[in-house]
Amino acid sequence: MVPALVLWLAVCLSGTWAVDRGNFKTCDQSAFCKRQRALKPGQSPYRALLETMELTNTRLTLQLINDNNKVRLLLELYRLQGNMTRVKINELKPLKPRFEVPDVLIQEPPTEPLSLLSKDENGVVLSLGAESQRVIVSAQPFRLDIMEGHEVLMSLNSRGLLAFEHLRMRKDTQADPEAEKKEEADPANQAEEQTAKDDEEKVEDGMWEETFKSHSDSKPNGPSSISLDFSLPGVEHVYGIPEHADTLKLKTTDGGEPYRLYNLDVFQYELYNPMALYGAVPVMLAHNAQRTTGIFWLNAAETWVDISSNTAGKTVFGKMLDYVQGSSETPQTDVRWISESGIIDVFIMLGPTPYDVFSQYASLTGTQAFPPLAGLAYHQCRWNYNDQEDVQSVDVGFDQHDIPYDFIWLDIEHTDGKRYFTWDPHKFATPKDMLEALMVKKRKMVAIVDPHIKVDSNYKIHNEIRSRGFYVKNKDGGDYEGWCWPGNAGYPDFTNPEMRSWWASMFAYDQYEGSMKNLYTWNDMNEPSVFNGPEVTMHKDAMHGAWENRDVHNLYGFYVQMATAEGLIQRSGGVERPFVLTRAFFAGSQRYGAVWTGDNAAEWEHLKISIPMCLSLGLVGISLCGADVGGFFKTPSSELLVRWYQTGAYQPFFRAHAHLDTPRREPWLFGPENTALIREVVRQRYALLPYWYQLFHHAYHTGHPVMRPLWVEYPQDSATFAMDNQFLIGRDLLVHPVTEEGARGVTAYLPGKGEVWFDVHTFQKHNGAQNLYIPVTMSSIPVFQRGGSIIPRKVRVRRSSSCMENDPYTLYVALGPQRAAEGELYIDDSHTFNFEKKEFIHRRLSFANNILSSINLAPDAQYSTQSWIERILILGASKPSKVTLKTSDGQERQVEFEFDSSMSVLTLRKPGMNAGADWTVALQ
């Protein structure tokens, strides 16, 4: 959903039709970014005062002084468990406390002892423990270098871009404390005086006030921005810092705009540019063939990231010279982070493997919430399903066309006048009847609950929030009000834990009338979107308790989803797993549910961009990502729609959605051929649900992304480093969706020298480390299973995922070059937290020496399933003379089989053992 209407109005008012960048700031239009970016690399004015150094068991502290203005900073350095270093820099004595981001870290990160290796007047060297890793603190100019052996892994402030705008009194008020009071009493007047006095400089400067498109930012605290640079020797590829509609590999920003992180509701966003979008995760990964590292910049204020690529230590001239001379010196990427307020709090994740970085980041901010199985199935959404009859007829439509689905969604029109937690009394008069009818079909519903609350004294939610003082306040202390779907709306202060707990309590079945246990929630517009606010969001001088929106902005959506997910957990007494979709997000949002890429459009380019957008999110912990299938704005051709279904079915969060103004596009509205194509791909998704579920279970424990770029699995294969037109699901499935109109073929890259890949549809075997041309028709979805893997499927696809709960499995054993394969099987009740009480089945399936066995990976866990193994396909097999099944009770029996010699596929017929049991199957 989008503030389409209001933006349309805004566009009309501004007299231009370009829905565009003009509504959003460039770095130049954001005063602190402009000031900071004006600062060029050079000698840092900061000096470390080594005599102030204190080293305890857990941390080192040290003062830094800016030799230009003599303001002192306090540096804190921690060595964290799991090969991470935390660097915190704050003012030593700030005029008032500066904001430090709470609630994002799952705990105070456990530290490990730092030991001093050497110290002299030039600096100190500290050991980071194992692997000869050291951090060198250089005193003048101040810089930090993290070394391993003789190799520099990362340098901080090596380009001298540490810049810390200390909090200060207003210059003209410093001399006269009386004037300060006057100023507070009449800021407008004061502002006028200021402007008159010092017009040019003040406007340009924007330190104490700033105006953008008629919105003024009062900036009562003055300048407070921070900046720090990082140099990454040997690195040419950096990733992450979502959300941007851009390629997977981040581009250099020299001469252009920096990547911006500021949660915004961007109407009809443009592709391939660094503009801010709905969410922000200030995490960047750096990768080369030897090592992967990460930088987590824990700051929730507006942030800009500059990336430049250099040759280490060379000036621009030197670089040119290198180019001319064909120098082979190591490449280097330089990164600079700029934030508007708060402190520098950065976590340096030292890898060295991609998976290490994922685990390191997960140890800080937590892992992906383990969704209920149904959340991984197909979601049917539209703005809007008009009424209960409409919902019922769509539900019936799916059954008539034999297409499975698990969730049907209701957008804002289901409410009584955009009052969330209510139902339109005419169109959704009996929501429980509707939910009951879905429940009979074992299906579920998601209804939207946005954070903007209609200002209406007849609305319970509003009255409660107002009377409890839970609304965000404007700069003058009144309730902040802005324009959104319901008209005039208040914005609850989700940064307040009391507010969140009250919000959570509103999801109780007796509070949220008409709700039932198969009703789940969607949080949209939580950037927050304010139609009449600056850049369609909240004024930066709005107050969340003691803090300005400036400080907490990027956390708002994170907290909304947190409180909502907590509500869904609480309503079931802590038993059921929640499912909450959010549009805005921050580091840590992975803990609360799913994210989608917002209001995309029915265009081929938007289909393509869904891949790098979700890959980028996966790299920073948010695995449950999807794009609106079909495209939100505009109307897809049936070809685009089918291709989008084929792509979306192989992405984590699989939901079709459409704008209010577009024609209906349920899967059966495009002729029987297209219906059949869509049916087929949705069925493929359902068949693969056991694999998706197992991967999400894994992601919940490890933080490893489910949808992965190829380089994560093939970190040394530089051909994969910038690849974002294909991806892996887990380790074992490679997907190269068809995203070109009228495509007759695609060229997929199959990685892995000496490896083999099997086409999942034909079982044809292909060698790794090759570009494979694949002719395609409308029914083609190029997907390959890695040789050496075992994937469980449930091929009896039914109406919804829960209908398939007790169904048997088919195991797809794809033999690797060593005629071996491994996989896992994970089973639990699919919707509760009981798996945390060890109620699950987790088995390793492995094939080696012609024996396939199922081994219990969690002997202390207990769960029983009715599911059994109905079929085993062994791809790349040779024909055995007999196949023997041995079960745990010692019984042996022959298993019937068939062998297809053309594709070397051995099919074992109905071995029949329980999926939770120990067994072996021997080929002889």
Add this chain to the structure above:
Amino acid sequence: MRCQIIIAATFWSVCVDSRKIRGISLSYKRFYRERKSFLCIDGSRMVPFEQVNDDYCDCEDGSDEPGTAACPNGRFYCTNLGFRPHYIPSSRVNDGICDCCDTSDEYNSLTWCLNSCRNLGQRERADLEGRMRTLDEGLRLKQQLIEEGVHIWREKQTQLIELQQVAEDLQVKLEEHRRRKNTADRLREQTLMALEAEDNGPRRQNRTITSIFHQLDSNNDGSITVDEVQAKVAYVEDEERILSEDEAVALLGGGHQMDLTMFQHMLWNNLRSGDSIKIKGTHGALVGLVDEDPNIKAAGSAAERAAADLKKVEEAFETVNMEISDLTKKLTIDYGADREYLFMNNQCYQLKVYEYTYTLCPFNQVTQKDVSGTEVSLGTRAICGFPTTHLASD
């Protein structure tokens, strides 16, 4: 009723005969004769008979698993004794959702299904009966409307024919009257012309002049004097007033008397035209004197009568023709195969949808009126085509 018994009996026999083969209909029974092996219905493959419904899909067409969920493309036959049998996709067998009203699809699931076939059957039969009643009632109404339509149609046809007859009669009459009027006009003209000719002829005219002259010449002295003029001549506008001497002199051409010759050239012309002066006691121009000729009078009134008569007939003819064209127009509209919609002519129906009131006047126009009273026409000729088969009673 007899039909139901037969159906029930058929179902029963299916149940008995193929007790072992779950999920097939009677017509498919022949494919599942118990033999050593089973040939997939598409002929693609032969499997041992034990593999029929053994919960493993062997046939590509799914035919070996009619009673389980094993085949992705299979189908399961719900016998639904007491209700209607039908097929469901195999994927709905034992999925925890009751699909067959006889519960046969959930033979191995935790979901407890209630056999609702009898109820459904009863309800459906009741429903059907209700619908049949409605249909009958509708048909009856339709017949009535058709009859009514035919009646109206005939009436209108008769009316049309009558009108056309009237029009024809009027046409004849019209022509007759036109002729009559022409004749009368001509007669009057001729009479007038004859009179004129007489008046204007030297003899007749002279005689007339002479007689007027003598009329004015009271003393018969052969000349008209001022006194005589004053006594006999008056202004048309003011007959009562006696002419002054000057006026009389002026009329006499400036002299005090006038002989016949002069009279003929001067005063006669004035009198004759009758514009300003006249002889007392007479009306209009001297010609009026002439019109008082009984012949002319008779001819004039005859012509007037003829004209009035013609006008009446013309009006009648026009009215009748308008009625004919109106009726013809109505009769050319399509009122359905049996003119069952004819009754809707001249009727209007209203429907309130939210803030709008729609008024549908079949064969005329459709309008939308909102609460503020603004009316918008949505088109005319609201009904153009008809379902050819039925018209429900409502």
